[in-house]
Amino acid sequence: MKPILSLFSLLAIFLFSCNNQKSKITESQNSSVVIEAKQSKNLSSNSKKDTVYVNYGDNKVILDLLPLLPDAAFRDFKWTKNERQQLVEDVKKNGYYIDRDSFHLNLIYAQPNTIGYSVIDGFWEMTIYKCADNSYLVIANTITGDDNSLNVFNYRNGVLKSAENQTAIFGDFRKELMIPGAKDCAARLKELRGPIFDYNFRNLNQVEIESALYLTKEKYQNCLKGNTLVYQFIPTEKKFKLKKVYWKEKK
Template sequence: MRTHYALLLNCLVLFASCNSSATDQQGKKGDSLHTTIESAAAPNNTLQTAATRAAYSKIIKIDYQKNKEILDILPLLPDSAMATWEWKKEEREGMVRSLADNNQFADTTENFNTITKLTPNYFETSVVDGYWTASLYKVSENHYIVITNDVQGDGYKINAFEVKDQQITALSLDNLIGANPGNLLLKNNSEKCKSVISEEEMGMFTYNLSNPNLISISCYYLTKKANSDCFKGNEVILKFNKNLKRFDFIKVDWRNFKQ
């Protein structure tokens, strides 16, 4: 009988020991799994932080000598020529200096101040919700008329300057192209016809200043079919007169705008 009790007691002890061992193993396995999740999350967060901190930089290559005249004008322009956005003189100087040395510069402002068109007489960059342009009209060597156009949303601000031997002077736009060039479109000077267009209305006229000799001023609101009773056309063409340093009227015509 004692032998049976002893045998039964040994079995109970062995069962308890096995159960305790299994419980310990489950606990250790649970702790190990929890640690793995935590350590896996840490590198992911670290990568996200590193990506967030990474600075944008893109090398833009430009032939400096080919576009020297327009590029060298940019640092001379006053801040008022780009009043709706900020492009500091120091930044412009740095860009031109880098282009002069290496024909390239580092663009560090993604989706802001992105050059979209560049010719020896014309510079265009996209900014915020619009674009900004600078145009050269050459009078003689180291002597230019410069017109800037700051286009934002539905409005624009045009400024004019004379640059001679690196000295810049503000000019009256009215003296260059006339006070209300849009009025040149009118065929009928009645109040009814005049009320259709207004130089004061934002977005009414579009100025194309990319040609080195011509300026196009157009109004896409006007069509030949709907407005020929009042207007001779929807586009005015002016030509640069370097002797008088102004733009002379050439013609009015109807232009077909793509819808």
């Protein structure tokens, strides 16, 4: 009987280990998920509602900022202040809101420092950076086609104001890419009509600015230091400083 008992013991340990590991994975996944979506039928059999769950307590600052943004922060699409206010009130009261037009505006992610929506012809996101004096630097980024449009604000004690210098947030980052003294570098970039750059605001206190696919190391290593820049936010100075420039592989 001992071999049989031993076999059953090993099987039990194996099953317990698998279930325990599965529980850990599920717990880990749930802890990182801020938004959930489920489909539910409306009272009308011809329509459906999208119920979007958002944790208001975890995302309070970034949600409270939505109604304060001016219309200029929503380039190329319309999202009224009343609509934004209602969304925040619903989330605050119920822990969710009803998305009745996901084609026009669809929540992709919400985190304490950033929120992103897909829109009809592009993407819109807002990211906040906490400063040492408990104010915030706020960046709204609209992506349509091959273009990025940044709007920068300062937020303190419930008051949102446009930053005085909208273009100085990352300085002349294109110049930072160039190798000093490299021949014909500016001319080559000019031929491209200004390389397109994507901004990645998802990492806390760090921004990555990446060039388009055609700025590869093979073609431009004698002209550029890299095709991607990493900026670190300095809370005490309320600004970004260049951390590194490197070549990111293009696929």
